[in-house]
Amino acid sequence: MKVVKICCAALCLLALALPFSFSSAAQAVTEAPTGFDNLTNGFTDQTSFDANKDLFEEVEQVADGLGPVYNAQSCRECHQNPVTGAISQITELRAGHFDGVNFIDQAGGSLNNDRAINAAIQERIPGGNEVRTFRTSLNLTGDGFVEATDSNTFVAISNSQPAAQRGSFIQVPVLEAPGQVRVGRFGWKNQQASLLSFSADAYVNEMGITSNLQPTENTSLGNSVAAFDTVPDPEDAGNVDVSAFAAFMRALKAPPRGAISASANSGSALFDAIGCNICHVRNITSAPAGTVINGGAFTVPAALGNKTYHPFGDFLLHNVGTGDGIVQNGGQGTRNQVRTPPLWGMRTRDRLMHDGETVNRNEAILRHAGQATAVINNYAALSTAQKNQLIDFLNSL
Numbered sequence: 001m002k003v004v005k006i007c008c009a010a011l012c013l014l015a016l017a018l019p020f021s022f023s024s025a026a027q028a029v030t031e032a033p034t035g036f037d038n039l040t041n042g043f044t045d046q047t048s049f050d051a052n053k054d055l056f057e058e059v060e061q062v063a064d065g066l067g068p069v070y071n072a073q074s075c076r077e078c079h080q081n082p083v084t085g086a087i088s089q090i091t092e093l094r095a096g097h098f099d100g101v102n103f104i105d106q107a108g109g110s111l112n113n114d115r116a117i118n119a120a121i122q123e124r125i126p127g128g129n130e131v132r133t134f135r136t137s138l139n140l141t142g143d144g145f146v147e148a149t150d151s152n153t154f155v156a157i158s159n160s161q162p163a164a165q166r167g168s169f170i171q172v173p174v175l176e177a178p179g180q181v182r183v184g185r186f187g188w189k190n191q192q193a194s195l196l197s198f199s200a201d202a203y204v205n206e207m208g209i210t211s212n213l214q215p216t217e218n219t220s221l222g223n224s225v226a227a228f229d230t231v232p233d234p235e236d237a238g239n240v241d242v243s244a245f246a247a248f249m250r251a252l253k254a255p256p257r258g259a260i261s262a263s264a265n266s267g268s269a270l271f272d273a274i275g276c277n278i279c280h281v282r283n284i285t286s287a288p289a290g291t292v293i294n295g296g297a298f299t300v301p302a303a304l305g306n307k308t309y310h311p312f313g314d315f316l317l318h319n320v321g322t323g324d325g326i327v328q329n330g331g332q333g334t335r336n337q338v339r340t341p342p343l344w345g346m347r348t349r350d351r352l353m354h355d356g357e358t359v360n361r362n363e364a365i366l367r368h369a370g371q372a373t374a375v376i377n378n379y380a381a382l383s384t385a386q387k388n389q390l391i392d393f394l395n396s397l
C-alpha cells in the first residue's frame with residue numbers, strides 16, 4: 001500500500017514538473033489496428049468481444065420484442081461482409097413529400113419498415129410520397145475511432161477545404177446525455193454522433209426493439225401497432241443489448257488494406273493529385289485517451305485514443321448532385337446533402353452510392369456533380385490507363 005502511494009506521488013510530481021514530455025510520452029500517436037479477423041482492437045478483452053458479437057448476431061423473435069414493424073431480425077443481417085460488423089448489400093427504403101419548400105416525412109416517419117409480424121400492419125408507401133430513396137448499409141469496422149474523434153477535428157477539416165468543396169457539419173442529440181449535442185458523423189445524413197445512440201436507433205427502427213434510450217415503438221404509417229405488441233416497453237430494459245452492440249462496434253478494428261499493386265500506388269498518387277482527397281480524407285487522428293466525449297457519457301480509452309486511421313472520408317455533408325431529398329436530424333438545408341462515404345473497405349462493396357444503384361466504379365465517380373464538379377472534370381481528363389490505376393487503388397481499400 002505504502003509503495004503504491006509513493007509511486008503515485010512520484011508520477012504526479014513528474015507530471016507537474018514535465019507536463020509536455022509526460023503527456024507526449026504517455027499518449028504518443030499510433031496507427032489504429034486494422035483487420036477483418038474477428039479480434040478485438042483492445043477496447044474490450046476477447047471474451048467480452050465474442051459475447052457482444054453473439055448478441056449482435058442474435059436472431060430476435062416476437063417473444064423478444066421483434067417488430068411489430070421491422071426490417072430484419074439481427075444486426076448481422078445487414079452488417080456482415082466479410083466479417084460480422086462490416087457491410088452488406090442490404091438497402092432500406094425512405095419516403096416522403098416535398099411541398100416546394102420543405103421535405104415532409106411520410107406518415108409515421110420517412111423510414112419504411114419492409115416487414116411486419118402481422119400482414120395487417122405491413123407498411124406500403126401511400127400515394128403522394130413522391131420523394132423515395134434506397135439507402136445502403138454501412139460498414140461499422142473502425143467506427144470506434146471515428147466516435148473517439150473530437151468534434152473540432154471535423155470542424156477543422158471543413159475549414160481546411162476550399163470553399164467550393166467545403167463540407168458542412170450538424171450538431172445532433174446524444175441520447176445517453178439528454179440535452180447534449182455533438183457533431184454528427186454516423187449514417188448517410190450524419191444523423192448520429194454516438195455508437196450507443198445509433199445502437200438504440202437501429203434496434204427500434206430496424207428490429208422494432210425498444211430500449212430505455214428509445215422507448216417508443218414505431219407505428220405502421222402513423223397507426224398504432226400496440227394491439228400486436230405482446231412485450232412491454234422498454235423491451236431491452238436497462239439498455240443491456242444496445243450497450244453490448246456499442247461495445248462490440250467500439251472494439252472492431254479498422255478495415256485493413258488489400259493487396260497493393262504498383263498500379264494501385266500510381267492510382268493513389270492520382271487520387272490526391274486530382275483532388276479526390278479533399279473530401280475523401282486520408283488521415284484522421286482520434287482524441288487523446290482520457291478525453292470526455294458524447295456529452296459527458298463516454299471517456300476515450302487508451303485503445304481508441306490518439307489513433308491515426310485512414311477512412312478516406314471527411315464525415316461531413318456535401319451536395320454532390322446526388323441528394324436524396326430526405327431530411328433527418330440536420331434541418332431542411334441538408335435535404336440534398338449526403339455524407340462523404342468513407343472508402344475504407346471499399347473492395348467489399350459492389351453496390352455504390354447512398355442508394356446502391358451504381359454498380360461500377362467509373363460510373364460512381366462520374367455520378368458526382370455539384371461540389372465535386374471540378375475534381376470530376378480532372379478525373380474525366382485522365383487517360384484510360386490512369387483511370388484504371390485510380391480504380392485499382394479504390395479496389396485496394
Ligand code: HEC
Pocket residue numbers: 071072073074075076077078079090091092135136137138139140143185186187188189195198199202203206207245246249
Ligand atoms: C435491415 C438492415 C439493417 C439492420 C438490421 C441493421 N442495420 Fe445498421 N445500418 C443499415 C443501413 C441501411 C445503414 C445506413 C442508414 C442510413 O444512414 O440511412 C446502417 C447504418 C448503421 C450505422 C452507422 C455506421 C456509420 O459508419 O455511419 C451503425 C452504427 C449501425 N448501422 C449499427 C447497427 C446496429 C447496432 C444494428 C442492430 C441493432 C443494426 N445496425 C441493424 C442497415 C441495417
Ligand code: HEC
Pocket residue numbers: 165274275276277278279280318319320322323338339340341342343349351352353354355361364365368371372375376379390394
Ligand atoms: C466534394 C466532395 C467529394 C469529392 C471531391 C469527391 N467525392 Fe466521392 N463522394 C462524395 C460524396 C458526398 C459521396 C456520396 C454520394 C452519394 O452516395 O449520393 C461520394 C461517393 C463516392 C464513391 C462511392 C462510395 C460508396 O461506398 O458508395 C466513390 C467510389 C467515390 N466517391 C470516389 C471518389 C473519387 C475517386 C473522387 C475523385 C475523382 C471523388 N470521389 C471526389 C464526395 C466527394
